[in-house]
Amino acid sequence: MSQKIRIAVQKSGRLQEQSVKLLKECGISFGNGSSKLKAEADNFPAEILFLRDDDIPEYIEDNVADIGIIGENVFLEKQKESELVLRLGFAKCRLSIAVPKSEEYQSSNWLNGKKIATSYPVIVENYLSKNNIAAEIHEISGSVEIAPGIGLADAVCDIVSTGSTLLTNGLKEVDTVMKSEAILIASKSLNPEKSALLNELVFRVNAVNAAKSNKYLLLNAPNDSIEAITQVLPGMKSPTVMPLKEKGWSSLHSVVNENDFWSQISQLKELGAQGILVIPIEKMIV
Numbered sequence: 001m002s003q004k005i006r007i008a009v010q011k012s013g014r015l016q017e018q019s020v021k022l023l024k025e026c027g028i029s030f031g032n033g034s035s036k037l038k039a040e041a042d043n044f045p046a047e048i049l050f051l052r053d054d055d056i057p058e059y060i061e062d063n064v065a066d067i068g069i070i071g072e073n074v075f076l077e078k079q080k081e082s083e084l085v086l087r088l089g090f091a092k093c094r095l096s097i098a099v100p101k102s103e104e105y106q107s108s109n110w111l112n113g114k115k116i117a118t119s120y121p122v123i124v125e126n127y128l129s130k131n132n133i134a135a136e137i138h139e140i141s142g143s144v145e146i147a148p149g150i151g152l153a154d155a156v157c158d159i160v161s162t163g164s165t166l167l168t169n170g171l172k173e174v175d176t177v178m179k180s181e182a183i184l185i186a187s188k189s190l191n192p193e194k195s196a197l198l199n200e201l202v203f204r205v206n207a208v209n210a211a212k213s214n215k216y217l218l219l220n221a222p223n224d225s226i227e228a229i230t231q232v233l234p235g236m237k238s239p240t241v242m243p244l245k246e247k248g249w250s251s252l253h254s255v256v257n258e259n260d261f262w263s264q265i266s267q268l269k270e271l272g273a274q275g276i277l278v279i280p281i282e283k284m285i286v
């Protein structure tokens with residue numbers, strides 16, 4: 001019987017929706033698991049396991065799951081036997097040190113002799129020893145940001161994305177311990193069949209993510225500006241140029257990176273481009 005790769009995703013929480021969406025965009029279809037522990041994919045040899053994100057590294061080490069999607073912060077904290085395969089670009093956040101707003105914090109030396117509340121004791125321990133700081137770590141599993149206010153700690157190390165939670169709790173962010181995003185991790189002991197399935201999945205994720213960061217661009221241009229426009233639009237190769245019925249004009253097709261997009265559009269307009277269309281790309285194999 002051919003093998004199925006067991007993919008662990010978060011059962012509920014901030015990673016859940018986008019993890020499931022990514023797998024579906026990779027063409028893996030399965031029933032939603034809000035009430036189930038696992039689901040069989042019907043068009044890919046995979047079984048999706050819905051678990052608490054914090055438990056996923058352990059399940060992979062114990063060979064209950066083969067691969068999984070978790071935050072890089074949890075991967076570093078758990079120190080389990082597994083490897084980082086791919087950064088996925090969502091659930092971006094940082095793990096930061098925050099102190100009460102009124103404190104005059106100049107450098108990490110401020111933390112010497114202080115008490116730090118966190119859900120990430122291993123990561124904080126590494127941070128402290130790297131910076132030669134002797135501080136006490138107080139591990140709590142949730143609502144870390146209230147610890148200074150209730151006198152439980154002098155500082156916190158917690159997940160920050162916008163900083164608004166810190167602000168409403170009278171704290172200020174003073175140092176970034178690590179940056180994090182969702183990652184794909186895998187067991188270090190996959191058999192060849194499962195390794196091949198992982199490679200196939202990685203190939204698909206790359207195609208999906210490349211498509212997301214690029215747009216398909218169509219425009220009409222006077223023939224004498226095609227050369228200049230080609231310089232602005234490197235595309236995957238050089239742009240496709242097709243003659244229009246209207247004499248002296250052509251249609252150009254290219255792929256542009258999302259990030260360069262707006263600056264290129266204004267340059268293109270200056271060069272005489274008209275009828276510019278920007279179209280999302282569904283999959284992109286590079």
Ligand code: ATP
Nearest residue numbers: 013014015071072073074091092093159160161180
């Ligand atoms: P619980 O175990 O109670 O479900 P959790 O903190 O483990 O809580 P989530 O809050 O769902 O789980 O967070 C899962 C992951 O999402 C975190 O480990 C982190 O990588 C990322 N994350 C958390 N908060 C944010 C945020 N505000 N913005 C972006 N990513 C975040």
Ligand code: MG
Nearest residue numbers: 013052053054
């Ligand atoms: Mg969790």
